[in-house]
Amino acid sequence: MATTAKKTSRTATREKRRQQLIDATMKCIARKGMGSTTLGDVAGEAGLSQGIVNLHFESKDNLLNETLRYLADEYKTQFSHAYEKSGPGAADKLHALMKLDLSPSVLDRRKVAVWFAFWGEVKSRPIYRDICEKSDEYYDEIVRSLCSQLIAEGDYKNITALAISTALASMTNGMWLSCLISPKLFDRQNAMIAVDEYLHSIFPEHFPL
Amino acid sequence: MATTAKKTSRTATREKRRQQLIDATMKCIARKGMGSTTLGDVAGEAGLSQGIVNLHFESKDNLLNETLRYLADEYKTQFSHAYEKSGPGAADKLHALMKLDLSPSVLDRRKVAVWFAFWGEVKSRPIYRDICEKSDEYYDEIVRSLCSQLIAEGDYKNITALAISTALASMTNGMWLSCLISPKLFDRQNAMIAVDEYLHSIFPEHFPL
DNA sequence: ATAATATGAATGAATACTCATTCATTTTTA
DNA sequence: TAAAAATGAATGAGTATTCATTCATATTAT
Structure with a gap:
């Protein structure tokens, strides 16, 4: 040999x-x-x-399933890495995760187009839904737990971790759509500012200007 | 004759x-x-x-183009109607528009699936992009102008209308995705709470709890 | 070491099938 | 009755899948 x-x-x-x-x-x-x-x-x-x-x-179906699994795994790897590498506080971790979602390696128009291509078939292909849902659950749980931690640490009233994690996850996904539809108009920096302003207004102690 | x-x-x-x-x-x-x-x-x-x-x-292509145009028109009609009907203040109008995006007639899983199906092809079909972009521009401009008005009225510092309108639009679009992927888990009420918490934290004077 | 053989990855032409489009014909409307 | 609308069988372009064959490499025999 x-x-x-x-x-x-x-x-x-x-x-x-x-x-x-x-x-x-x-x-x-x-x-x-x-x-x-x-x-x-x-x-x-x-x-x-x-x-x-x-x-x-x-089969072609199988190729597409495996492609989506790969996409999800690839994202999970980057997500976990960003989570581990950042810190030590929950605020730093949360910020790192938001930054990841808007970073060039994740928020790349070609890659976003592939995600949307699969999302576009989610309703009619339960297997795509399963893969995406599992991925999202993992993500949501971690973000929600970071929000809970911040709420516990600070003296924040009238907010719930669930609502905030929902808003955060939705926000970045929605920004991906803007990048897809209006690539010329979309501005990564402005997107990050929007996220930062949000974090600041919700958790002023943890995210000062 | x-x-x-x-x-x-x-x-x-x-x-x-x-x-x-x-x-x-x-x-x-x-x-x-x-x-x-x-x-x-x-x-x-x-x-x-x-x-x-x-x-x-x-042709089939034409049918699909017309279908997307219809979707966009239908949304625009509801949007304009919600805008006109609400008021009189900018805060009321903004809130009405956000509520519209999470209302059953707009945020219906079957309808959302159709939107995503078209978005999934946006990258490869410029005509879909054109239709969607035009629709978004109209929407963004109105929301941004409402945000500008609120910023001018209140004594809000360190925020920009562009960032806020970006966040708001992204948030609702991202929530549509949650509804598509996790219909069982998705909760319209929690989504509305997330939006309300956001509006309150950004514009506390206009959106008291 | 060299030759013979086995393995299984890769090819690409052939097959079977799907589907957009056409059009001769029928039905309906004015 | 003439024009418009609708039908649905036929067409043909395109494509997923199959499979007999080729080829590179690994293994075994001498």
């Missing part, structure tokens, strides 16, 4: 090939839309042959 | 048929998704025959 320092492009490990096809799928969905992305497009984008997707994923 | 009223009657019939087909299209998109809605489905939903869509809309 010597002499394999260099892999030719002809064969790759199963995992590598699958990832390559998932990447190609996301590119195609961003460019052509979910409806008009064909298996031929995906194979072409990956520089491979017609039948390759069925070889590795069995 | 001297019958001028007949032409109106024919036109009305034609409009009715078109509207019937647009309604059927929205139902199909909500149920089956945009990708798997066929012209046969639409015709069937409307209780008409195979070729009927091409007769009235010339």
Whole structure:
């Protein structure tokens, strides 16, 4: 088992090939839309042959499911990383998570387009809903718990962690939509200012100007 | 020969048929998704025959464009109506508009699914983007101007109308997504509370608890 | 080490199927 | 009766899927 320092492009490990096809799928969905992305497009984008997707994923439906799972996992990884790396206080963590949602690596128009392509089919494809819902639950729970912590720490009245986490999560998702629809008009900095103003007005002690 | 009223009657019939087909299209998109809605489905939903869509809309693309235009128009009508009917102050108007976005007639899961289906194709279909962007511009401008008015009236420091209108619009759009993905978990009342808490914390003078 | 064999990844032409569109015909309206 | 509207079978373009074959690499035999 010597002499394999260099892999030719002809064969790759199963995992590598699958990832390559998932990447190609996301590119195609961003460019052509979910409806008009064909298996031929995906194979072409990956520089491979017609039948390759069925070889590795069995069916188009399965490829799309796996692509959404990948998207969700990728986000979860970034989210967890931002959570761990930030701190030490709850305010710092919350701010880091909001910043992540508006950072170029997450809020990239091509990637957002892929998320929306899947969301657009959520109602008719329960499996997409399941994947997204599980992802959201994880996210919401952590944000809500950070809000609870801040409420407990500060002397905040008349606010509930649930309402605030709902507002925060909704806000960033809504900003993704603005980026998708009005890329020219959308301004990352203004979006971050909107979030900061919100945090300041809700938790003035933790988020001074 | 001297019958001028007949032409109106024919036109009305034609409009009715078109509207019937647009309604059927929205139902199909909500149920089956945009990708798997066929012209046969639409015709069937409307209780008409195979070729009927091409007769009235010339092409499937055109049918979808018109459907999105209808959605946008319908929303604009409700928005304008809520704006006119409410008042007299800017705070009342703003609150009425936010309430509209979370009201059952707008925030209905089937309707939201149709919006998301179109948003999912925005990146790859510039015409959808154009329609949505125009609609958003109108909405944003009015909300921003209401925020400006409140800022001028009150003694609010360190906030900008642009950031607040961005946050408000994003928030409701993000809540639509929650309703789509987690219909069981989503709570209209909690959503309204989140908006009210936000308005109170930003404009305490105008939105007391 | 070299040759022979086995493995399974990759190909791409062929197949089976879906669906938008057309159009000859029928039905309805004025 | 003439014009408009609607029908639904036929068409044909496009596409997911299959599969016999090719090819690169790994394994085994000599």
